[in-house]
Amino acid sequence: MIIHLRFFASLRERLKTAALDRELPAGATAADAWAALCRDHPELEPLSASVSFAVNREYVERGHVLRDGDELALIPPVSGGAG
């Protein structure tokens, strides 16, 4: 199945892209997608503890099972707001 990955902030800069499509086996979870990404880009491994996942714009746990065509956003710790 094809998963549409989205990257932001520090992740986007490290990967030098905001989005990419990746083929994953049926039944793959958000954590599996991250592990696959880390295999391609070992420099991401240290971020594993802090990255959050959103599928189709909703936060999900790492064990969330993906479906073909899902948009999976890899979300570094957020830091919006001020004050």
Added chain:
Amino acid sequence: MYAIAADPIDAAAVTAAVADPATGATCTFIGTTRDHHDGRRVTELEYEAYAEMALAEMRKIGAEAQRRWPIARVAIVHRVGVVPIGAASVVIAVSAAHRGAAFEACHFVIDRLKEVVPIWKKERFAGGEVWIGSQTGRRFPSGDGG
């Protein structure tokens, strides 16, 4: 009013958006960019949003505030792109019949926004730049869940 804006935020317009004749109190929070962080002089900040999801999360926070406090309306506008020092990066307005609920709900909205809304801040200073949060941040939702 819920918006992600590339242009300067008009705090008066955000405040006006929650006006309601049934209310007696409006609390407006203006978050502005600060010129220092961790002993460093910050020259400029840049915000990036996952805009579609950030808007959805902002609406959820407003709805949650309305469930938890007797308030009338909520407005949240967050700026993205380069924001000069001293300018508003976020404006939140809450109107209510009475001031207690307006203050409490407004406080809740900014705290929650900083926890969950997918917006990131990069600080630029003499000699470098850094994404804030990546060093000490925690995941959301918390917990592992397998």
